[in-house]
Amino acid sequence: NAGVTQTPKFQVLKTGQSMTLQCAQDMNHNSMYWYRQDPGMGLRLIYYSASEGTTDKGEVPNGYNVSRLNKREFSLRLESAAPSQTSVYFCASSEAPWSGNTIYFGEGSWLTVV
Amino acid sequence: GENVEQHPSTLSVQEGDSAVIKCTYSDSASNYFPWYKQELGKGPQLIIDIRSNVGEKKDQRIAVTLNKTAKHFSLHITETQPEDSAVYFCAASKRVGGYQKVTFGTGTKLQVIP
Numbered sequence: 001n002a003g004v005t006q007t008p009k010f011q012v013l014k015t016g017q018s019m020t021l022q023c024a025q026d027m028n029h030n031s032m033y034w035y036r037q038d039p040g041m042g043l044r045l046i047y048y049s050a051s052e053g054t055t056d057k058g059e060v061p062n063g064y065n066v067s068r069l070n071k072r073e074f075s076l077r078l079e080s081a082a083p084s085q086t087s088v089y090f091c092a093s094s095e096a097p098w099s100g101n102t103i104y105f106g107e108g109s110w111l112t113v114v
Numbered sequence: 115g116e117n118v119e120q121h122p123s124t125l126s127v128q129e130g131d132s133a134v135i136k137c138t139y140s141d142s143a144s145n146y147f148p149w150y151k152q153e154l155g156k157g158p159q160l161i162i163d164i165r166s167n168v169g170e171k172k173d174q175r176i177a178v179t180l181n182k183t184a185k186h187f188s189l190h191i192t193e194t195q196p197e198d199s200a201v202y203f204c205a206a207s208k209r210v211g212g213y214q215k216v217t218f219g220t221g222t223k224l225q226v227i228p
Contacts, residue, residue: 004157031213042118042203042218043158050212090157097213100146100165105157 002026004106006091012112013081021076021109023091029104031097032074033058034066036087037108043090049074050097081113116141118206120219128227133191135222137204140185144206144217147180147187152201152221161202162189194226 006023013019025032030051035043045058047066055066063085065077074093078085089109094101117140127133139147145166150158164171164178164187171178175194180187191198204219 040220042220044218045216048213054212056213092157094214099207099209099214100163101214102148102160102163103214103216105150105159107155107157 004091004093004104006106006109008109010110012114014114015081015083017081018079019081021089023075023106024073025093026072027093027104029093029095031094032068033092034076035090035092036060037090038087046076083113085111086113087111116144116206116217118204118217118219120204120222122222123220124223126225126227127194129194129196131194133194133224135189135202137187137219138185139206141206141208144208146207148205148207149178149189150203152203158203196226196228199224199226
């Protein structure tokens with residue numbers, strides 16, 4: 001059981017380039033999330049998808065777009081990368097979006113924008 | 115919005131000793147408090163959680179306490195082992211509209227010295 005799988009693990013981008021982070025979960029969860037983790041700031045929610053077919057902004061959505069491709073897959077796109085988007089990105093999922101549902105995280109994607 | 119403060123930021127203990135990590139939150143509407151362990155190069159993993167209608171929960175060497183009045187919650191690890199070395203995050207969660215809003219603390223790096 002792989003859980004939450006995200007790719008790529010590492011990526012270096014030049015300012016202005018675009019890229020997509022891919023995420024898939026095999027737990028039949030309804031809700032999926034994208035977080036970023038920066039030193040001293042914990043994890044911050046970028047976008048979430050409460051259920052298949054819906055997406056909504058989190059705390060720090062600027063510069064990102066998402067697509068909930070199907071129940072399993074939730075991608076994060078950087079249209080024009082900026083150095084401020086250098087971070088570790090985590091995809092996550094939960095059975096439902098309600099408070100109290102365990103959130104399961106992927107192993108992270110390290111992104112550097114130069 | 116919710117603010118979660120976590121202390122200390124780093125903690126070193128001798129193997130076999132206890133470790134305590136403390137968090138405070140600001141929003142009395144938060145009703146679910148998970149704790150995550152993040153090992154180097156990995157995603158956060160839930161280790162224990164507590165709901166607002168419970169004051170204490172224990173799972174083997176790990177326990178969590180919650181004081182709703184003071185808006186404090188703490189993680190206690192007894193008989194620490196080298197494999198407990200990791201970064202620990204507390205979080206406070208509540209339902210906002212259609213999703214689970216989780217606010218994370220900034221993390222505590224725990225080092226267990228053999």
